[in-house]
Amino acid sequence: MRQILSRSTNGPIGMIAALLALIIVFSLLNPRFGSVENLQNVLFQVSVPLIIVVGTSLVIQMGSIDLSVEGVMGAAGMAWILLSPNTRLETDIGVWAWVVALGIGLGFGLLTGAIYAKLKVPSFVVSLGTWYVGLGVAILLYGNSLLPSLTSETLARWPTRLTLGLPNSFWLAAVVLMVGVLISHYTRFGRGLMAIGNNEPIARSNGMPVDRYKIAAFSVAGTLCGLAGILATMQLGSGSPDIGFGQLFVVIPAAVIGGTALSGGEGGVLRSALGVFLLIILNNGLVLAGVDPDFQSGVFGTILLIAVIAVAWPQRGRLKVAK
Structure with a gap:
């Protein structure tokens, strides 16, 4: 168990070095990148995926995966x-x-x-179904009537309002991240999830309530997706079934890049969070570097693919998604 926990807490140094390298490169390409205004913008952009990745990481730590992010965000x-x-x-x-x-x-x-724990249906399949159920609920709530927009100035401006120089949305995400790190690394629940991902049969043989842990992990992930849906709606200022569009393809690659293995038993919330920062900074830097909008997605995707392969290749024998 100590070895598992040690692996999950070692390794952020390389991610931090990569982040610093990106910041230096993009600052040289465009001095605006290092401005206070752009830093605040980056922290605003990182808020929603940072909240989501906490729950996503807890699920991935036990060797499962949650694809329901966008549907749950839309419904909530x-x-x-x-x-x-x-x-x-x-x-x-x-x-x-x-x-x-x-x-x-x-x-x-x-x-x-x-469904995953009791009926033994692969988490990939179950969460994919939940995604579409959530999306269906969101579409029903959206209906064909007038677009629901916030009329409260207080709520609409809260995410961007600055407290101690940082956006309120980031402070919310920071609190969630801090709690997530504490749960992941310093509680029986967090260590249990890591043990399940490392070797579920041994965890069961030692009397660990594996099914209960699995249900709890997905429950936390779903609740945080609900919170992310609220925050994203506040940022947009109006309701949309597609409010979570694209978030899934940020948080899962971010977790992998951060070193949270899809096979489970390795990584953690903090490393996944660093992966989120890396992807958001990369995207922001490409925009300010003047990369043609028609090529931004291609450049971003290519860099992301190289990064994922570089991180995942040494673990290729252990990687599996549908567990």
Whole structure:
């Protein structure tokens, strides 16, 4: 167990060095990259995927995967805005809108975890189904009526408002990340997830409640996707079933680049978070470097592919997704 935990906490130095190298290169290409305004912009952009990757990492640590991110975000975000001050409905239940939206995320996580743990359906298949169920719920809530937009200036401006020089959305993500790191590395639950990913049969033989841990991990991931859906909706200022579009293809590669093995038993929340920072900084730097918009996706994808292969190649014998 100590060896597993040690592997999960060693290695951020290389990621930090890569981040510093990117910052130096992009600052030389465009001095605006290193400005305070752009730093605040990067932290604003990183907030939503940073929240998601905490839950995603807990699931990946045990050798599973959660693909339901975008659907759960859409359902939770739409529920939240329709229960908050908006242009379509007069319903405003205050803080209970947050409770309902987070409850939706928790419900989807519980459903995914229960089917995966109790019915032994691969997490890849279950979470893919949950993704589309969540998307369907979001589309039903969106309907064909007036686009629901926030009418509360306080809520609409909260994510970008600065506290101690940093966006509020980043402070929220930082708190979630801090709690995630503590859970992942310093609790029985976090160590249990790592042990399951490393060798599930041994974990079961030692009396560990494996099924309970699996359901709990997906429940946490679903709840955090719900929170991310709320934050993304606040940032946009209006409701959309596609509010989570593209997030899945940031958080999972970020986790892999950070060293959280898809086979489980290695990595952790902190390393995955560093992977998120690397991808967001890379994307931001390409924009400021003046890379043609028509080529940005191709350049970003190529660099991402090289990075993933470089990290995953030494572990190719252990990698598996549908566990």
